[in-house]
Ligand SMILES: Nc1ncnc2c1ncn2[C@@H]1O[C@H](COP(=O)(O)OP(=O)(O)OP(=O)(O)O)[C@@H](O)[C@H]1O
Ligand SMILES: CCCCCCCCCCCCC/C=C/[C@@H](O)[C@H](CO)NC(=O)CCCCC
């Protein structure tokens with residue numbers, strides 16, 4: 001391993017003891033000097049040494065007198081201030097339970113001003129070398145998403161952290177549905193920003209996605225209506241501050257729905273590529289989907305829940321029960337182009353996690369500028385002979401482009417789907433008894449395999465099509481209903497596309513590999529979350545309290 005060059009090394013004072021503090025290019029570390037070392041009373045080893053990766057430092061600043069006065073009230077502290085009158089504070093990421101991050105602080109006291117300023121300057125120089133960090137963000141807040149707390153969440157929990165990290169923001173509180181999407185498509189000067197942040201739920205994310213993807217295609221002269229068009233990846237990353245009802249895109253890319261954690265992932269400049277499904281009806285573009293395209297059950301739940309928006313997040317529970325009781329099924333034909341053999345399968349128990357090897361493998365297919373490598377262009381890959389066709393009566397047809405994990409279903413609709421593999425998991429639930437369907441639904445909430453039923457099948461696919469069954473075509477004149485879904489005499493369901501109802505039932509879907517990037521890193525493995533130490537006093541790292549909660 002390459003030996004790290006020490007940039008700074010000093011004996012400073014922290015809390016009630018002297019510490020040796022060392023900074024190199026990747027780590028800030030400190031430990032008590034021999035004479036002040038006390039054994040740790042907790043479970044960490046007796047040598048208390050602490051380290052923070054430079055890439056997880058949020059900010060470093062000179063500690064103002066007011067902060068010091070507030071923190072130092074005791075006799076010891078007063079003495080410290082006399083001997084070490086200058087101080088700097090480092091704010092950094094601390095992992096807590098269940099993928100949550102918090103911003104902690106440690107203050108080091110120095111005997112002379114020049115040394116204190118040198119620490120602030122050199123540490124800041126290292127932070128400025130982290131070029132993946134955003135400097136300027138465009139923020140859209142939906143004040144009516146979820147429990148209507150979006151504005152407060154942003155102002156109280158997120159904005160102070162962005163300020164601390166020196167990130168400039170332009171904030172737009174939306175005044176109507178589609179405000180953010182329209183603004184991104186036509187007005188926003190995107191050259192000014194390193195990313196776009198949405199404060200709201202999956203619907204708000206969808207607006208930002210549509211605005212950004214449409215704008216990028218427009219700027220590059222790509223026609224979204226062409227189902228086979230090679231879409232250009234968006235250069236700006238998207239951040240999600242969860243403040244909606246389901247927030248499944250945030251949950252499935254970060255592991256928790258927590259505004260402070262999401263803000264920290266934005267500040268450290270994380271980048272998670274994500275697939276996007278494009279949905280067409282003939283040669284007309286309908287919408288993009290990143291989470292769930294659901295026909296039958298989820299389409300019905302969504303249509304019903306829209307009538308009760310005023311109920312907030314509870315609307316989904318009510319609609320879920322009603323839809324379950326009505327027990328509808330829909331007839332049609334699903335055709336799909338299976339994924340390549342080397343990308344796993346929906347039941348292989350390989351979860352998509354931070355640095356996922358299956359998604360990395362696929363990265364080679366698109367270079368930084370979105371050019372497609374020869375591998376993906378091989379002729380014959382889309383041969384009609386590769387397509388499979390299934391006809392049946394379905395309670396639900398779900399295409400999950402990612403796990404769709406959310407608090408309602410922590411492992412998600414398709415627990416082993418991948419965020420950036422270029423495929424979606426197509427789940428077909430055939431007509432079955434109410435009890436069987438209930439068992440299937442229940443398994444979304446426990447450890448049992450929801451695909452282990454004779455009436456459920458699941459395929460990993462690159463593309464799929466759906467044609468509803470239309471036994472008798474009736475003429476428009478015979479229809480008393482407005483001609484939205486004309487021509488069919490058998491009952492038709494509707495598609496929910498990330499929470500929006502699609503205007504067509506016959507659709508063609510194609511997964512666009514890694515079309516966008518989020519300020520996230522995927523869900524971290526459990527070990528990465530563990531603290532170095534879980535002891536109480538005198539282990540000061542563990543005793544540090546988060547600054548923002
Ligand atoms: N100012 C606004 N007034 C009315 N509707 C808005 C406004 N801003 C955004 N919207 C719309 O509100 C819809 C729902 O918002 P959002 O996704 O933030 O919350 P949600 O529906 O409660 O959560 P989820 O999508 O996770 O279920 C979005 O589709 C968006 O188009
Ligand atoms: C007996 C108990 C049964 C419980 C079954 C729970 C199964 C839950 C799976 C949830 C999958 C959510 C996928 C996310 C879809 C979002 O794009 C969309 C917009 O926010 N939300 C919904 O459609 C909201 C969907 C709400 C579904 C109830």
Ligand SMILES: [Ca+2]
Nearest residue numbers: 275401418423
């Ligand atoms: Ca995928």
